[in-house]
Amino acid sequence: MKHLGNTAAAATVSVAAAAFLLLHLVSASAAEGPDTTPPTGLVSGLRSPARGALELSLSAQDPGSGLAGAEASLDGGAAASVQLSGNSVSAVPLSLDTTAVPDGTHQLAVRVSDAAGNSATLVERQIAVRNAPIVTGSRASVTVGVSSHSNPGKGGEKGKGGENGKGKGKGVALQSRVCRAPRLRMRLAKRPLWYTRPKHVPALRFRHRYPYTGRLTCRVDGRRVSAPKGTPIDVFYRVWEITFKRRRGQVKKLRKRPIRVRKGGRIWVRLGGFGSGRTLIFRYRRSDERTRSKLRVAVAPRGHLQPWWRR
Numbered sequence: 001m002k003h004l005g006n007t008a009a010a011a012t013v014s015v016a017a018a019a020f021l022l023l024h025l026v027s028a029s030a031a032e033g034p035d036t037t038p039p040t041g042l043v044s045g046l047r048s049p050a051r052g053a054l055e056l057s058l059s060a061q062d063p064g065s066g067l068a069g070a071e072a073s074l075d076g077g078a079a080a081s082v083q084l085s086g087n088s089v090s091a092v093p094l095s096l097d098t099t100a101v102p103d104g105t106h107q108l109a110v111r112v113s114d115a116a117g118n119s120a121t122l123v124e125r126q127i128a129v130r131n132a133p134i135v136t137g138s139r140a141s142v143t144v145g146v147s148s149h150s151n152p153g154k155g156g157e158k159g160k161g162g163e164n165g166k167g168k169g170k171g172v173a174l175q176s177r178v179c180r181a182p183r184l185r186m187r188l189a190k191r192p193l194w195y196t197r198p199k200h201v202p203a204l205r206f207r208h209r210y211p212y213t214g215r216l217t218c219r220v221d222g223r224r225v226s227a228p229k230g231t232p233i234d235v236f237y238r239v240w241e242i243t244f245k246r247r248r249g250q251v252k253k254l255r256k257r258p259i260r261v262r263k264g265g266r267i268w269v270r271l272g273g274f275g276s277g278r279t280l281i282f283r284y285r286r287s288d289e290r291t292r293s294k295l296r297v298a299v300a301p302r303g304h305l306q307p308w309w310r311r
Contacts, residue, residue: 035064038120043094043110049128054096056110058122061088065116072096072110084112098129103222105129132222179218179227179289186214186267186282186293194307196298201277203298205305209272214293215265216284226265232258233267233284240277274299 041060058070067084072094080096094110110123189211192202204210216227235258259269271280277299283292 035114035116036118037062037064038118039067039112039114040120041112041122043123046108046123046125046127048126049130050096050098051129051131052098054098056094056096058082058092058094058110058112059090060084060092060112060122062114062118063087064118065114068113068115070094070110070112072108074098074101074106074108076107076109099131101129103130103132130222179216179231179284179286181219181224182216182227182284182289182291183218183224184214184216184233184282184284184291184293186212186280186295188295188297189213189268192297193300193305199296201296201298203300203307204272204274206300206302207273207275209270210297211268211270212280212282212295214267214282216261216267216291217265227261227284228265229261229263231261231284233261233282234258235269235271236281236283238279238281240279 039060039062041058043056043058045054045056047054056072060067060070066087067089069081069083070092071081073079074096079100080094082092082094084092096108105126105128108123108125108127109121111119111121113119188202192204192210194203195201196203216231216233217224218227219225259267261267267282274297277297280295280297281292282295284290285292
């Protein structure tokens with residue numbers, strides 16, 4: 001009888017221990033709850049500009065439910081994906097074909113997800129895609145159209161180069177070639193007296209001339225090259241009614257003849273003698289191709305070389 005009592009007591013203790021262990025496991029599982037932590041990682045192999053296949057390398061980890069997959073996209077469209085498993089991966093290749101999108105700037109995003117549905121964005125940045133063929137050789141050229149008028153002759157018959165005349169005027173045909181995707185940049189080449197606040201507009205000396213410099217470039221076979229020497233650039237200005245306050249006025253031509261591009265696409269011109277502020281507009285326009293650069297300048301009142309806050 002004593003032996004049976006000991007056996008029953010031991011069984012009771014075992015059952016109680018098992019129940020306590022099971023209750024502890026259930027409590028721990030309830031305390032942990034569902035996996036809501038997104039995975040982490042990094043991506044290497046990024047380059048900009050990108051050409052052809054962009055070979056990325058992915059490393060990620062998720063200590064919870066485990067990794068499920070990764071996806072790379074351009075401009076929001078899925079471009080490449082890979083299936084993942086386990087809690088950690090390293091140097092997983094992810095190849096992205098950039099030929100599926102046109103050349104230019106695109107938004108690249110790389111996301112990784114786990115088995116619980118959590119996801120994290122590892123990369124989100126803009127990259128340049130350039131798959132256009134590279135021009136071989138050391139030089140590229142472009143021809144920009146320059147219109148000129150023929151000189152009429154003096155008589156009634158059509159003469160050499162004349163229009164309905166016998167004179168010796170030499171006619172020049174209108175060129176139809178155009179600078180593609182032109183880009184014009186201009187800036188003030190000399191330090192102004194000061195800059196206005198808060199617009200940061202350069203203030204020039206009253207009735208003084210100042211130099212302006214810039215560059216005109218065109219696109220040839222996917223590359224940006226300098227516009228040829230002699231390309232005409234028109235100059236306009238918009239006068240302000242008050243020196244330090246912008247007012248829209250009529251656009252007036254500042255020069256009867258346009259300025260000409262120098263060697264290497266460089267532009268240099270001296271403008272000035274202004275008695276009030278204005279917006280300078282430098283413009284290139286041929287056929288459907290056009291570009292312009294705007295500069296705002298203020299003019300200090302006569303005899304004022306510094307504003308009150310700098311005296």
